[in-house]
Amino acid sequence: MAVSGFEGFEKRLELHFSGDNPLGLRYLSIDDLQQVLDAVQCSIVSAAGNRSFDAYVLSESSLFLYPHKIILKTCGTTQLLRSIPSLLHHAADLGLRLRSCRYSRGRFIFPAAQPFPHTSFPDEVRFLDARLPATLRFRKASVMPSATSAHSWHVYSAADDEFSVLPPSGSTIEVCMTELDRSLARRFHRRKGDDRSGDEAGAEMTELTEIGGINPRALVCGFAFDPCGYSMNGLDRDRYSTIHVTPEDGHSYASFECVGGGEMMELDCLRKAVHVFRPGAVSVCTAAAAGGDEGGVWSAVANALEPLGLSCRNQAAEDFPGAGTVTYQTFTARRK
Amino acid sequence: MGHGLSAPAAFAAEEVDSPVLAIHSKNAWNDHWKSHKDSSKLMVIDFTASWCGPCRSIAPAIKAMAVKYTDVVFVKIDVDELSEVAQQWKVQTMPAFVLVKGGSEVGRVVGAKKDELDKKIAQLRA
Numbered sequence: 001m002a003v004s005g006f007e008g009f010e011k012r013l014e015l016h017f018s019g020d021n022p023l024g025l026r027y028l029s030i031d032d033l034q035q036v037l038d039a040v041q042c043s044i045v046s047a048a049g050n051r052s053f054d055a056y057v058l059s060e061s062s063l064f065l066y067p068h069k070i071i072l073k074t075c076g077t078t079q080l081l082r083s084i085p086s087l088l089h090h091a092a093d094l095g096l097r098l099r100s101c102r103y104s105r106g107r108f109i110f111p112a113a114q115p116f117p118h119t120s121f122p123d124e125v126r127f128l129d130a131r132l133p134a135t136l137r138f139r140k141a142s143v144m145p146s147a148t149s150a151h152s153w154h155v156y157s158a159a160d161d162e163f164s165v166l167p168p169s170g171s172t173i174e175v176c177m178t179e180l181d182r183s184l185a186r187r188f189h190r191r192k193g194d195d196r197s198g199d200e201a202g203a204e205m206t207e208l209t210e211i212g213g214i215n216p217r218a219l220v221c222g223f224a225f226d227p228c229g230y231s232m233n234g235l236d237r238d239r240y241s242t243i244h245v246t247p248e249d250g251h252s253y254a255s256f257e258c259v260g261g262g263e264m265m266e267l268d269c270l271r272k273a274v275h276v277f278r279p280g281a282v283s284v285c286t287a288a289a290a291g292g293d294e295g296g297v298w299s300a301v302a303n304a305l306e307p308l309g310l311s312c313r314n315q316a317a318e319d320f321p322g323a324g325t326v327t328y329q330t331f332t333a334r335r336k
Numbered sequence: 337m338g339h340g341l342s343a344p345a346a347f348a349a350e351e352v353d354s355p356v357l358a359i360h361s362k363n364a365w366n367d368h369w370k371s372h373k374d375s376s377k378l379m380v381i382d383f384t385a386s387w388c389g390p391c392r393s394i395a396p397a398i399k400a401m402a403v404k405y406t407d408v409v410f411v412k413i414d415v416d417e418l419s420e421v422a423q424q425w426k427v428q429t430m431p432a433f434v435l436v437k438g439g440s441e442v443g444r445v446v447g448a449k450k451d452e453l454d455k456k457i458a459q460l461r462a
Contacts, residue, residue: 023387030393047390048447050429054389065389197451219429221447235429 004113006229008246008253009106009176010061011080011118012073015087016322019096024067026054032090037063039082042074045231046199048221052238057223057231062242064233068096073257075244081117081124084131100159100322101132106176106283107152109251121154128156135160138321146330147313151283159322170239171260171288173270178253179280179333184209185247189228198223205230214272215241215258234258243273254279260288267304274308282310282331290324297327309334355402356382356410365421368411373439378461379409380453383422383432386414391431394448401454408461435460 021027026049037043037058046057056063060078064071070087074080081103088098103124108114117127125141136158144153187209190201202222206212211232212220218234218241225231228248234241241258256273260266274282284301294317302312310331317327359365372379382398384391402410415422415430425434425441433453435443442460445453 026387026389028389030389033389033393044393046447046449047393048429048431049385049388049390056390197449197455199447199449199452200455219446221449 004110005248005251006246007076007108007110007113008244008251008255009108010073010075010244010255011078011105012071012103013080013083014071014102015069015098016100017068017091017096018099019068019094021095022067024094024096025065025070025091026067027094028090036083036086036090039086040074040078040080042078046221046223048219048235050235053240055221055233055235055240057221057233061231061244062233064240073242077113077115079115079118081127098133098136101128101136101157102320102323103128103156105154107150125156128158132158140320142318144316144318144328151281151330153283153285153328155320155326157320157323161322171286173258173260173266174285175256175270175273176283177255177274177277177279177281180247180252180254181278182249184277185252188230188245188247190224190226198225202230202232206232209276211243211276214269241269267300270301271304271308274305280333284329286327288324290319292325294325294327298329301329305331356399356412358412360417362418362420365418372409372436376438377407377409378457379411379436380457381434381436382410382412383415383425383427383430383434384412385416385430388430390448394431394450397450401457405457405461408457
């Protein structure tokens with residue numbers, strides 16, 4: 001295991017707004033957007049949009065902009081939380097009011113390499129508490145444990161109403177995979193002397209690894225980084241999906257995230273996505289409207305992954321203001 | 337969606353003196369299509385929408401390509417203004433660049449992929 005390497009585990013921020021402007025956040029100019037990303041220390045690599053949302057592949061992960069919702073997911077040593085002041089400022093200019101905020105992440109492989117405020121979860125919580133408006137008066141921070149100390153799920157949420165008045169935006173499913181199968185991870189390295197653009201090489205990776213088959217209906221924007229690494233955003237009607245791969249041996253990592261519509265189609269996507277990487281360890285988190293059936297979610301996720309040789313090691317569920325019920329499960333491969 | 341809301345100022349301004357021809361009516365499109373089929377030039381149809389941030393992000397690069405490739409015709413179509421044309425070319429995700437020669441599609445780039453588009457144009461313009 002390397003002393004330090006590229007940190008695959010992402011930090012994820014989701015903000016919900018309300019306002020009269022039907023375009024909402026999509027009205028942000030590219031300059032304003034780049035200013036937000038400058039604070040985080042990442043840049044736009046590729047982008048696409050449809051009637052429902054805009055999707056940006058960033059130098060270190062992804063950004064999804066809906067009229068009243070923004071999801072920003074960044075990896076490495078990016079300072080994700082520093083985007084908040086600038087985002088809130090621009091949103092206010094657009095006449096938008098912040099309703100809820102959810103920040104989550106797994107456990108860093110290289111925690112000592114993280115800059116402030118990502119130096120510890122308490123530091124992150126203090127930073128968030130200080131920068132979110134007082135109108136978001138319901139707040140909660142929790143570390144959801146697993147069977148091993150190597151994995152845990154950190155969640156912070158703040159909302160202006162204990163029971164979310166926002167329309168249910170479906171459930172989201174976030175998957176973090178480590179100890180990727182080596183030969184599969186090698187597919188995410190660029191060949192020496194390949195001078196094609198990152199988009200072209202990315203499109204080839206999407207096809208060769210069958211990532212394109214996870215949701216055949218989605219338009220996939222894949223990007224291959226040099227010398228290795230891959231990111232993709234998928235657009236399917238109003239639903240995004242995203243995959244990020246850090247293929248280096250010793251600290252390999254891949255993430256998959258998508259939105260569910262309630263028909264459980266996303267479980268099929270979950271199974272296919274995990275199959276692409278054959279990881280040694282997987283964590284699956286879902287977030288859905290409160291009052292749902294977490295037992296049903298645990299079984300459904302376990303049923304999707306057990307055929308791939310993955311055994312569930314723990315399951316947890318907790319309610320968070322404005323974020324609904326968050327479930328967390330970890331799996332490990334049953335090695336021969 | 338989008339009607340009655342003007343696009344951000346920066347986007348509207350770059351239409352003035354641009355080598356990218358903005359088509360605003362079905363008649364103008366039909367006329368343009370006829371003249372394209374009679375020529376041997378490569379045409380790049382840039383499908384955009386005023387509410388699409390990625391379209392705005394790549395606009396300066398498209399303008400630069402239009403200046404660079406003088407033997408290629410660049411045309412811009414707003415999918416709300418000419419929704420029939422957008423549907424005909426099966427455009428749902430934007431920006432979408434459809435490359436046409438002699439009346440047939442010879443290439444397509446979906447998304448703000450500057451390098452990929454530039455390469456495809458360079459390859460197909462001959």
